[in-house]
Amino acid sequence: AEGLPVVIMEAMASARPVLATRVGGVPELVRDGVDGWLVGPGCATELANAMRECLAASPDTLERMGAAARTRALERHDVARSAEIAKGMFDTLAN
Secondary structure (H helix, E strand, C coil): CCCCCHHHHHHHHHHHEEEECCCCCCHCCCCECCCCEEEECCCCHHHHHHHHHHHHHCHHHHHHHHHHHHHHHHHHHHHHHHHHHHHHHHHHCCC
């Protein structure tokens, strides 16, 4: 039920490609075929196909996707960066 599941961000930050559904904010983070696989919610056929692709992926492909996932997660959800953004918002409101 999370809009952007923490477990996806944790996996990506750990350089692991993910397999997730296109719900909430997930498509804003996970890029299908780049740093993971995205499937439609409730679509068993898409899920099965993505699982086959994931299991058939070469170690090089998984490593490349994992590196892309880590970069994406750190760019989008770095704690220090998020704190700076929040501080900027509060500063703007205070003035």
